[in-house]
Amino acid sequence: MARAPGFWFRQPGPWSAALAPLGAIYAAGTARRLSRGGRARVGVPVICVGNLNAGGTGKTPTVIALVQRLSDRGIRAHVVSRGHGGTEKGPLRVDPLRHAAARVGDEPRLMAAFGPVWVADDRVTGARAASDTGAQAVILDDGFQDPALAHDLSIVVVDAAKGWGNGRCLPAGPLREPVATGLARADMVLSIGGGHAQRQFAARWPALPVPHLTARLQPLKTGMDWTGLRALAFAGIGHPEKFFATLAREGVEIVRAEALADHQPFSPRLLTRLEGEARMLGAQLVTTEKDAARLPDDFRGKVLTLPARLRFDDPAELDRRLDALFD
Template identity: 80%
Template structure:
């Protein structure tokens, strides 16, 4: 999804959401009809789907990276298959960050390719077959939960603990790609991401889920960087840029200007010139997210600092159990 999600999606159902509810119901029926197509294809590798019920950002990319590293820690050859949102490539194409710009393969695949092999493919089944042909023992399907092409051996639904599933309605009346009950009926695990207070709020709103729930949070990867006192012009084109601004402020940076861009917004020369000019006028350092940095032109990248984050799962026991069942004999290292 491009652009920022409407505020009314995450409030009590008001007149606008009520008026749009019939369109949301039609969207839900269309999703259900598409998902009923089948049978789904199976490939010669285990397929783990990381998806969501909401349109927009919920933390899928950090989850894919964490899962990739966890599986590699078991000695598995792991490949990621992504549609490459924001890119023009139809694929299947194995992403080379040195050769393939974000305009071609998308910012998320370019970022994930720093951690392991990533394929972009409009046809996710074709992408999975290409990954298997290249030696993959496990395929992580990035954002394929509502795609009926592939059979999943494990499906993880990721949710932002603060936003939850919003007003519980489908697009355009709410943030959902499909109703919560319908989506969770196909899920194996739910992962909610956020600090403890938002986890508690999620529990209060959705106290009972039909599948086990994991909780986790995004932690800053400091790598020796001291952000305290840094004057920053922060910019982000992600699903919820306010979370990035809050994380940067929590590290001690002084945010003198925060620019929220549309999700996956391209960095035009005009936009970059404006950001650089404003940062000089304010005496501030440009700072952005890893995902946004993946879209920056190489010539501009050195002018921007990046605040990297990694997913920390509070208690991964339920996930580890399922991975052990999928990959017997592949113990954690």
């Protein structure tokens, strides 16, 4: 996915006003698709981790956190993903040792380290495959705007710093559907970011109609001391600047930061350039876990990754909702 236009995340101006009629058409198309009835059930609870924005908001770390939270309860959850960036239509259970990111997508390959993951272009078929092979719960990675499958718990994830941007739908803004329309179907909102970003988000959207959880991504303590490391950092995620800021907080000296498009393929030419520039700068290549999942096996050993996990500020409401699903 290409980088989002800057005007999406500013107060509405001339560009968003000019594109507003197209945004209204997009919103109407989403509403029409969602109005189709007959949502399927697959015999186990389905938890949807979705968003209102196009692009990255933190769904992948949220899915991983839910898999681990359910595992702590003795519940075996399978993840179902469309496998964005991959060619596989599925349903296929992801084996990270056999399936390259080019086939199944980088996010499924990363999530498969934490539990069973299915790639399926048809989410109902993927959820049934998961249920038929022993899943006690299905976690949908995205799918909030897909009317085919019934959701027992819907969590809308939003980046606290970016919020819902200018509040307009594509291409006038970042939204797949209007905020009020989407939240009318949601069970809770999860905003991800640090304290300042969370305060900004709460000030901009102070009266949400559903419970509001907050969380932040925290680097894992792996025993490595990042202080003073000279790095050429690169990231092809929704908001690469957040990864670069995290590295800086860990004490990394970023001599060059390369922001790539979300899910951008690593061509041999790109990797050769990055490796050459790092050598000239005397810097270590560093990237995200998601990006590392797309690297060729023979290149991955040249790159360090900074793993991070989602930490909830107060998970009580989430735990209550999860427990209610399995009473």
